[in-house]
Amino acid sequence: MALVGYTRKLAGDVEAADAETLRATGTSVIHSETGSDPRTRPALEECLRDLQSGDELVVTSAARLSPSVSHYMSTAVSLSARGIRIRSLTEPALSTGPGTASDSAEVMAALEGLRQRLRSLETKQGMLAAASAGRRPGRPTVMTEERIAMAVELRRLDRSYTQIARVLGVSTSAVQRALTDAASPA
Numbered sequence: 001m002a003l004v005g006y007t008r009k010l011a012g013d014v015e016a017a018d019a020e021t022l023r024a025t026g027t028s029v030i031h032s033e034t035g036s037d038p039r040t041r042p043a044l045e046e047c048l049r050d051l052q053s054g055d056e057l058v059v060t061s062a063a064r065l066s067p068s069v070s071h072y073m074s075t076a077v078s079l080s081a082r083g084i085r086i087r088s089l090t091e092p093a094l095s096t097g098p099g100t101a102s103d104s105a106e107v108m109a110a111l112e113g114l115r116q117r118l119r120s121l122e123t124k125q126g127m128l129a130a131a132s133a134g135r136r137p138g139r140p141t142v143m144t145e146e147r148i149a150m151a152v153e154l155r156r157l158d159r160s161y162t163q164i165a166r167v168l169g170v171s172t173s174a175v176q177r178a179l180t181d182a183a184s185p186a
Contacts, residue, residue, distance in 0.1 A: 001054045006047045008033035008064050010121055021060050021089065048075070053083030056097070061090045062110075063117045072114065142170045143178035151175050152182060 005022035007030065022030050031047035044065075051057060057079065059065045065086070066072035076086055076096050085097030092100070093110035127137040143151070147168050154164045161179075165172040 001056065002029070002052070003027045003056050003058055004047060004051060005030035005058045006044060006065060007031075007060065008041065008044070010063065018060050018064065022058055025058050025087075025089070027058050048079070051079065051082070051084045056085040056087055058087045059089070061117070062088045062094050062114050063121060066114075066118075068118060069111055069115050141178070142174050143168075148178050148182055151179055155179060 003026050005019070005025070005027035007018045007022060019030055019032060029050075031043040033041050033043045047057070057065075062072050065088075066075060072094070076094075079086060080096050085100075086095055087097075087100075088094045091110045091114065093103075093106040094114065130137045147170065151164050151168060154167065159167075161172045161175045165175045168175065
């Protein structure tokens with residue numbers, strides 16, 4: 001029986017710390033994903049191919065192993081059929097093999113937690129991708145350069161934020177944010 005680790009970098013984390021945690025469990029080999037494309041994961045494919053009956057795949061989190069709950073479930077079933085166990089250090093209810101029987105409510109809660117974590121990771125990855133492409137994540141602002149210039153001019157005439165918002169057809173908070181941003185040094 002061999003303990004084999006697998007890790008991949010998730011949005012905004014430190015992969016080396018994950019590998020250290022896996023080493024501390026006594027894993028003999030750690031497969032680490034180096035690419036950034038979650039659709040192609042050659043280290044995972046190699047890891048799954050090299051596992052033998054009786055081995056145990058150790059991950060710090062099921063989110064590192066799978067990009068979706070359905071992928072995790074199919075991987076767990078496939079490995080179990082081959083006599084290979086999975087141990088998730090942060091979600092013990094998602095571990096498989098003898099002695100890991102959990103209450104079904106625990107398993108369901110762990111799967112829901114995994115689903116939420118994966119959704120959060122997708123959001124972070126999307127925000128990082130948008131920032132690296134020079135885009136600001138979120139809804140586009142309603143305050144165009146023309147509206148900001150008009151708001152600045154109306155504010156100089158001592159108009160209230162509410163009055164300016166009515167004239168421009170936007171919310172008062174949009175006017176306040178734009179004027180605050182316009183007043184701060186770039």
